[in-house]
Amino acid sequence: MLEINNLQKSFQRKIALDDISLSVGKGEIYGLLGPNGAGKTTLIRIINQIIEADSGTIRFNGQLMTQAHLAQIGYLPEERGLYKNMQVEEQLIFLAQLRGLTKKEAQRNVRHWLTKFGIEDWRSKRIESLSKGMAQKVQFIAALVHDPQLLVLDEPLSGFDPVNVELILTEMKELKANGKTIILSTHNMRSVDEICDRASLIHEAKKLAEDTVWNLREQHNQGEYLVRFKGNMIGFVNALWTDFELLGHEEIGENRFLAKLKMRGASQMNDLIHALVGKVELELIEKKLPSMQEVFIDIIRGKEEAHA
């Protein structure tokens, strides 16, 4: 759906994007990760044709991207902004019309989304009379009211309470199920773990990693396992051979423990099960993959250590 090739952008002497290439497939939720100032917003603005790249190309559905493609893109910027003295419905219709919808289509879509989000009563309210969270919802609707093929969402969950975070995450999953493509820039790693198919990590204007979320977590796997069992802790420790290192444990109930282990050598999960069966009553054995948060920190630290 979107192919970005060798993007380069500088602001005076500061390099904002350095040879960034990535591709986002149709129907995919793509996570754009990176610390503050990494260049994510610059990349997003270039995708939305708000600013121009110094060099490099962007292709949308195989075509070199132009202003005309913007009608197929929905954008939620990190810094939210709406006309404060306009009414909710009036504002959404205006923004939908700017994206190419006729007035009738815009009215129909706006009603649909206001109803879907359960906020049809707000249609005549001025934005200035809404709470921050309410305005965020309106802004979210503004990004998808024109039924875009690609959604670019910059920190879509910030400012929402947990209930609304769930609502937005569910909506994103539904959009994906309907074949929409989403580029998600966020610091909320739980959402990346939960909904992203693939992700890339940008740091200091460069892309450091790009893969499926599962592969990224797998690549940074430390060989750790979680074991929950009933029985005697001494018996459990005695059952472990030198192939397993006990990293820690906690008692979570009467004679019930949760232990964290690390494999040594070429040991596999089957070896662990074999060693423990009959010694303790096993309830759960889980390969502990790092969260995207840990992957993120791991990559950034690795990069900084390499610099040092």
Added chain:
Amino acid sequence: MRNFWLLTKREWSERVWNRTFLWMLFIGPIICLLMLAFLFKAGDEGKKSINVLIVDPANLMDNRVMAQAEHEVHYYFIDDYVEIEEFRDGSRYQKFDAMVEINEKILINKKAFVFYRTNPSVDVKMQLKFQMERRIEELVVESFTNLSLEHFRRIKQPLIMDFRNVFDPKNESNDLESWVGFVFGALIFLFIGIYGMTILRSTAKEKSNRIVEVLLSAVKPRQLMMGKMTGIALAALFQILIWSLFIGLGLWIFRQTIFPDMLNPANWQGVQLAADVQSQVIATQEGLSSNPVLDLVYARIDYVWMSIHFVIFFIAAYYFYGAFFSMIGAMTGTESDGQQFVMPILLLLVFAILSGYMYIQYPDSTFAGWISYLPFTAPMVVMIQLAQGVPIESYYLIWIHLFIILLSAMLMLQIAGRLYKNGILQFGHRLRLTQIWRMFKS
């Protein structure tokens, strides 16, 4: 183009469907009409009683004006020459408010100059004129005809009396038509100032509430800038149109109800002219009344001609100056920054208005030549020229002025578009000249 009109429409709606704007649509014309009514009244005021020195070296008048002189005008006679400067500055003449020069040719050309210190009221002027005229008639009949006075009066022509300021005896600066143009020009710059600030504030507001990023993901920066400017221009033109209609209606009501006596020579106080003379007075008067403000408003302004040019030059000048306001709004990081950087533009507007005054005072100076071609000041000069009357063979010069302003506006919009694009997404900074240069280069 569709998005341009959407932006224009939104901006227009925001300006027009605003309670303050709607109130001002009515309050503005009312204030203007009250001011005009005040000026009409003020224009009719002056000294109610004056001492007039009749300078009559040939003693044509025989030291009398008419049998029963009105008490508002006291006449004194001197059968010697008195220079204007002598009358103006000489201590023995200070008690006289006006001096009437009677020369030997008065019986032929029927023209006398009245040099006044302060402009007399309409009543007094009319009395003076009437009484002098009566006396001259007696002399004319006596010297040149065998007619009876009554018979002569039936066939006579009215006397033309040219009232002139003793400090400006050649009447160079009292050109009412020029001031009509000045008022139209000043209105152009007044509206540009008001609506230019609206452009600046609206741009700065879109920046500060961050809606600009959403908009720029759908439209080009130049489109956004032009849409905003055009929407605000339409609101300005709408206000001008409504104000013009209300003020026009108000002036018509004034004419019909409040000031009919001031506009009808038959009702001019203190003078009971014969009916035939009245019609002659109306035919020979330069204006409709002796009240200069009434003259200006009801007789000297060709509203259609001036209004068409007002709108054309307002639009051209608005885009020229609006480009400055737009780029300042887009480049500034804070509103206070914007206020500082807008000062030079506001000073330019003041300069443009002052240049109109200078043009009226010194129309043949090199300065006047320059300001008529500078896009900053040309609209003012053009409005004055149009009010003074442009001969048809020189009318092309007006279009040359317009072409220069339009060309300058297009150039400024190009520059503004570039700065707008580079400045609109920069937030929270202190604007410096070096930064403006960088925005221009990048």
